[in-house]
Amino acid sequence: MSAFSAIGEEREIDQNEFTPGIEPQATWCPGCGDFGVLKALKGAMAELGKNPDEVLLVTGIGCSGKLSSYFNSYGYHSIHGRSLPVARAAKLANPDLEVVAAGGDGDGYGIGGNHFMHTARENHDMTYIVFNNEIFGLTKGQTSPTSPKGHKSKTQPHGSAKDPVRPLSMSLSAGASYVARTAAVNPNQAKEIIKEAVEHDGFAHIDFLTQCPTWNKDARQYVPYTDIQQDDEFDFDVTDRREAADAMYDAESRLYEGEVLTGRFYRDDRPSYSQEKQSTGEMPETPLAERYFDDDYEWERSYDFMDRHR
Ligand SMILES: Cc1ncc(C[n+]2csc(CCOP(=O)(O)OP(=O)(O)O)c2C)c(N)n1
Ligand code: SF4
Ligand SMILES: [Mg+2]
Known part of the structure; x- marks a missing residue:
C-alpha cells in the first residue's frame, strides 16, 4: 500500500476490507457498545466507497482507543486525550486523507477537553x-465527565457531586459545524450519521452512546431510543443555532432521566480551517506530505534554519 496510489481510485468497496488481514481478537467485553462503533464505521466507509488507504483513524487511550487496532486503514493509537492534535497535524500535512479521530468520554471531554474545544472552534475538517x-471503562469504572450526578464508583463511593458535562452544547458553543448523537444500539442510524460526518467539510462531532455492561449499567442502557428526526415533537431547524441549542439542552437533560434522544442536532456550512487558510494565502499549495516524498523539493526554510544554528 503506498501513501497516495489509491487515493481517488473509484471502485466498489466491501466493508470486510476494513477488517485487518491478521485479525486481532477484539478484547472488548461481550455486549460492549464499542462493537457497534466498529460495525457502523466499516459500513459507512464502504458505502462511501473509501479505500482503506484513503483513511487515517487516530485514537486516544481507553477501551475506545482500541478501535484503530480492529479497523484496517492507516492508524495511530495516540495517547490519552491527544487524538485531535495528531489528527489535525495529519490532515494539514495530507489533506487528501479522510481523517477520523476517536476516543472515550474521559479522553475527549476530560483530559483532552481543551483540544476538543479548539479543534471545534477552528473547524478542522475531520470526523470526531x-x-x-x-464511565472510564479501561481503568475499571471510575467516574467520568459524563457520569450522572450522584453516580457511585470507586472514585466517588458516596456518589458524584458534580453535574455532568453537556457534550453537544459544549461542541456547538465551541464551534463544531456538525453535531450529532447516535447509539451503538441503533447501528443503521449510526452508519448514516458517520457517512454524513465524513462527507461534511469541517469539524463533525458525533457523541456516540456506547453502553458499558461491565462497569456501568447493562447492554440495554440506551434502549429504547428516539430518533429526533423521526419524531414530531422535535420539529426544529438543524441549521438554526438557537433551535439546535434548545434541542441539545433538552436531549442532554433527558438522557439522565432515562430518555435517549439521538439524531442530527446541528449543521452549518462555514469554511473549514484549511479553506480559510487557503483563502488568505497562508496555506502552501503543495501539501507537506507531497513535498516530503518529492526528491526535487527544495527545503529552503529548513536549510536556512539549520545554517543559522550551526
Ligand atoms: C495521561 C494519562 N492519564 C491517565 C491515563 C489512565 N487512563 C487510561 S484510559 C483512562 C480513561 C478511559 O476512559 P474513557 O476515555 O472514557 O475511555 P473508555 O475506556 O471508557 O472507552 C485513563 C484515566 C493514561 N493512560 N494517560
Ligand atoms: S470495560 Fe466496558 S467499555 Fe471496556 S470493553 Fe468492557 S464493556 Fe466495553
Ligand atoms: Mg468512557
Missing part, C-alpha cells in the same frame, strides 16, 4: 467520534 459510556 466520542464513545460516550459515562
